[in-house]
Amino acid sequence: MKPEKILNISVDCVVFGYDVTTKSLNVLLIKRYLETDNDILVDDYVLTGYHVYTHETLDDTATRVLKELTGLTNQYKKQFKAFGSPNRLTSEKDLLWIKNEEFNSRTITVAYYFLLKTEDVDLDNTNNNAKWFPITDLPDLGFDHEKIIKEAYKDLKEKCLSEPIIFKLLPDKFTINDVQDLYESILGIEIDNRNFRRKLISKKYIIALDEKQVGVSKKPAQLYMFSKDIYDKMFQKNYLISM
């Protein structure tokens, strides 16, 4: 009962970043481009990913990918799914590209997503042609990366309803409306501001700071922070059966 052929494993990373000013949930993608004398053969975007070294854990590989892409470490990451359909990479474009990169069988990938602030990434300092795209307006994507992004997004949607991971996407100091805007961006829904406000402020782990927004042209909003310590202490998760 041996496999017919040895398989190759890589880790692909969906990097989510939230831009507070434009209120846009973005994905970081890198440009793929290949041309002959008179033809553009490949011109689209892909996720970053590397092959897994045998001496490292899958988490290590993901961390390495993010480091090389953004220079960042210690960002929230989650392994959300492995993709391994045998015909993942059969489009002409992808085969061309794989030859070009001298890979020979990039079949199975373990996918992670990262949550960070767009402002923490200095795109000019990355060697890759990396660029942010709103999750609602993705470009042409290579391989099966559109599918991978969709699945990551789906997982993020679910996860942000049961855990306070949303704060990983926000600056340390934020307004109530920032949080609401982010929820609305992720879930694609509208939320009543008055009710949302009341509910969020009532949480013990949402701490009002002695600070307000500066440089805004209207009434400046109160700034808050998220206390992971307090959240962890009251960690008796809401085990209500809601179906």
Place this chain on the structure above:
Amino acid sequence: MKPEKILNISVDCVVFGYDVTTKSLNVLLIKRYLETDNDILVDDYVLTGYHVYTHETLDDTATRVLKELTGLTNQYKKQFKAFGSPNRLTSEKDLLWIKNEEFNSRTITVAYYFLLKTEDVDLDNTNNNAKWFPITDLPDLGFDHEKIIKEAYKDLKEKCLSEPIIFKLLPDKFTINDVQDLYESILGIEIDNRNFRRKLISKKYIIALDEKQVGVSKKPAQLYMFSKDIYDKMFQKNYLISM
């Protein structure tokens, strides 16, 4: 940027089965045994898993594993995590076993869990020495399979709070108390029967049948079924932000 060494991939499956009569959530495990003339070298249990063929998807592999283990197809399955630490398989027992089976590098595994009814599995018809163990009383486990089972269980606990997957573990016709017992088994909590009853019956997708239990020595309980159709139709999931 090539990997130092080609990696091998397998799929391991955690098969959960619920036994309505004993009210026990069980895991199906297979016996691992190896001895020399005067020594027992390996004597424990493991999950079933196979290597991934290049022509099949990961889902296919999982389906194949379940089929060969139980004869069943079309059971609920979920890919919940990939495990790939480089030192997963370093215990003496495991190395011995791997040599014995002529595997040479079983390093990365994509793990699935299945949900089914214990009554659907005919253990006498399986060639493997398969046996059910209560999740609360697992035997000695080989490889890193205890960790994998724990993660599967954790995922199941979370999942059953947000989706009606619990009915995959129950017979088509069940009583309200069956459902409560199962929730209690999975979550390890006690639930007030009167409140649970009220809540469950109020769901439109829980259909009262024109049938009652037979062969019980007390007041026979009303039987119900779960309507996936109705559930799917009212699929506007409870997008409440509960943190």
Place this chain on the structure above:
DNA sequence: AGAATAAACGTAAATATGACGTTTGTAAAT
């Protein structure tokens, strides 16, 4: 000083939850 506007607060009805006590229907025992 006044206008404009986002931030922040308030209220009342409807719904859901949590913690209990009570009644009912059936099989088995007498």
Place this chain on the structure above:
DNA sequence: ATTTACAAACGTCATATTTACGTTTATTCT
């Protein structure tokens, strides 16, 4: 045939949460 045992099934009330709105306040800009 009546009684008994017992799980199934129903009921109630106080409290908490949600939903759906209207109103006030603080600040910047003109």
